Amino acid sequence: AQTVTQSQPEMSVQEAETVTLSCTYDTSENNYYLFWYKQPPSRQMILVIRQEAYKQQNATENRFSVNFQKAAKSFSLKISDSQLGDTAMYFCAFIPMNRDDKIIFGKGTRLHILP
Amino acid sequence: SAVISQKPSRDICQRGTSLTIQCQVDSQVTMMFWYRQQPGQSLTLIATANQGSEATYESGFVIDKFPISRPNLTFSTLTVSNMSPEDSSIYLCSVEGRVADTQYFGPGTRLTVL
Numbered sequence: 006a007q008t009v010t011q012s013q014p015e016m017s018v019q020e021a022e023t024v025t026l027s028c029t030y031d032t033s034e035n036n037y038y039l040f041w042y043k044q045p046p047s048r049q050m051i052l053v054i055r056q057e058a059y060k061q062q063n064a065t066e067n068r069f070s071v072n073f074q075k076a077a078k079s080f081s082l083k084i085s086d087s088q089l090g091d092t093a094m095y096f097c098a099f100i101p102m103n104r105d106d107k108i109i110f111g112k113g114t115r116l117h118i119l120p
Numbered sequence: 121s122a123v124i125s126q127k128p129s130r131d132i133c134q135r136g137t138s139l140t141i142q143c144q145v146d147s148q149v150t151m152m153f154w155y156r157q158q159p160g161q162s163l164t165l166i167a168t169a170n171q172g173s174e175a176t177y178e179s180g181f182v183i184d185k186f187p188i189s190r191p192n193l194t195f196s197t198l199t200v201s202n203m204s205p206e207d208s209s210i211y212l213c214s215v216e217g218r219v220a221d222t223q224y225f226g227p228g229t230r231l232t233v234l
Contacts, residue, residue, distance in 0.1 A: 038221050048210055050163075050225035052121070096162060100221050107178070108223060110162045 007032045009099050011111035018087055019119050025072075026082045026114050028097030034058075036102040039073065039080045044113075045093040053095070056080065058102070084116075092118045122147050122217050124226035132232045133203055140199045141229045143213035148193035151216035153223065154186070158209045166211075169196040203233045 008031045018024040030039070041053040056064045056073050063071050068085045084091055097111040123146040133139050143152065152169040166186055167175040175188035190196045200207050210230050214223040 040222070042225075048228040048230065050212060050214075050228075052222065052224060055219070055222055102221060107165050107168075108221075112162045 007034070007099060007101075007106075007109055009097050009109050009111040011095075011097055011114050013114045014112070015115045015117070017117040017119055020087060020089060022087055023083060023085050024087055024116065026084075026095050026097075026116065028080045028082070028111060030078050030080065030097070030099050030109075032078070032099065032101070034101045038100050038102060039071075040098040040100075040108075041069070041071070041080075041082045042096045042098060042110075043091075043093045044096065045090075050096070054082065087118050089118050089120060092116060121224045122149060122215055124213065124215060124224060126213060126226040126229050128229060129227065130230040130232075132234060134234055135204055137203055138199055138201045139203065139231060140197050141211055141213075141231075143196045143198070143226055145194045145215050149215040149217070150193070152190060152196045153214045153216075154188060154196070154198045155212045155214065155225075156209045157212060157228075163212065166198070169198075169213075200231065203231075205233045207231065208233045 010029045037058045039056045043051045043053045054066045070083045072081045094113045096113045100108040125144045127142045154166040155163040157163050165178050166181045167177040169175050169188050169190040171190045187199045210228045212228045214225045217224050
């Protein structure tokens with residue numbers, strides 16, 4: 006069975022610091038996508054970043070970047086120069102490529118950015 | 121990404137009643153999904169809303185409790201029937217956008233059942 010594990014239920018960092026959220030996954034698939042979604046208190050799920058497993062280059066979106074280690078099945082999210090607006094639940098997610106499988110979410114990491 | 125709206129944004133309902141949640145997308149999409157997010161939990165897929173045919177339900181979810189309509193490629197409804205306090209959750213719709221296998225979410229509906 007495919008699983009996504011987020012080992013940090015909750016984290017707090019000071020504003021402007023860099024923080025890394027961990028995610029590991031288990032699959033026998035070779036081609037798949039990985040995602041990080043952000044859910045602020047407004048509850049809207051927002052796609053932060055997307056990584057194709059066949060790409061060796063780590064995805065980046067402004068202050069957000071990932072460290073994708075395919076062999077280790079690890080997909081961590083780094084937030085640089087953290088801002089108060091980054092306070093949210095962060096969900097790591099996985100889906101096999103080009104199949105009708107459902108997306109699998111981790112349990113989430115609640116991130117607090119402290120002023 | 122698609123612009124997705126949901127109505128209502130929140131509601132407080134009495135036990136035994138039903139609530140219909142609407143999901144509207146600003147462009148035609150093939151895949152639409154309904155999720156439940158119980159307090160403090162991750163997302164659980166309820167069903168895939170199929171245009172022109174019955175929805176495909178996940179294990180633990182049945183059509184009598186969560187009837188779904190998908191009359192066209194931009195709209196879907198989820199009804200939560202005969203509600204109990206255990207149905208208190210956030211209900212989210214999502215769509216698969218132009219980027220393959222990537223889902224975008226609506227703003228969610230917060231349901232409280234008394």
